[in-house]
Amino acid sequence: GENVEQHPSTLSVQEGDSAVIKCTYSDSASNYFPWYKQELGKRPQLIIDIRSNVGEKKDQRIAVTLNKTAKHFSLHITETQPEDSAVYFCAARASGTYKYIFGTGTRLKVLA
C-alpha cells in the first residue's frame, strides 16, 4: 500500500524567509497530493493541492511542486508570517481509490 514520508518534522524560520517541506510517496499510481494546515487544537484545513498531470501550482505565497519520476512533492511558503506557524501535513491518494494517506507532519515555527 501507499506510504508517505514527510521531512522535516520541525522547521523554524525567521519571519519573511521561505520554508520548504518535502514528502515522498511509494505508490506510483498516486495522482492527487493535497497539503493541509492544522493549527493547535483545530481541524486540518486544505491549503493547496496538485494533481499528477501538472508539475507546479501556486496560490499567492504558497506553491507546491511535484516530481513524478522521483515520487516526491514539496510545499513552498514564501515571505513567511507568524500566522503561518502550524503543523503542515502532506497526503497522497492513489488512482482508482479515494483513500488518502497522510505524512507525519511538519511543525513550522515562524519567528518574529
Added chain:
Amino acid sequence: GAGVSQTPSNKVTEKGKYVELRCDPISGHTALYWYRQSLGQGPEFLIYFQGTGAADDSGLPNDRFFAVRPEGSVSTLKIQRTERGDSAVYLCASRPAGGGDTQYFGPGTRLTVL
C-alpha cells in the same frame, strides 16, 4: 453553510468500556471518512463510506472498531472494549458528490481511555 460537526468534542472513558463517536457531514456530501490522529502524528485512515456502504474499511485496526452510516448522512464510529492505546483524536471528513477531491474535516473527538 454548516461544516462537518462531531460529537462529543471530548470523551473520557474507562478501559473496557464501549464508546460511540458521531459525525455529521456537510449536507449533500456522499463520501465520509474516519481518521485517527495520535499526538504528533498525521491522520491515520480508518474507513471510508460512499453513501451508506463502507467502500474501504482497510484501516480499521481490529474487530473492536466498527462504523455505520445507515442513511447515508450521519455516521457513528463504535469502539468496543476500549484500550488505553485507543486514546487519540478521531477526525471525520466529508467530500462532495461528483468526485471532487477536497475533504472537509470536522473538529474531531478527543477520546481518552483511562
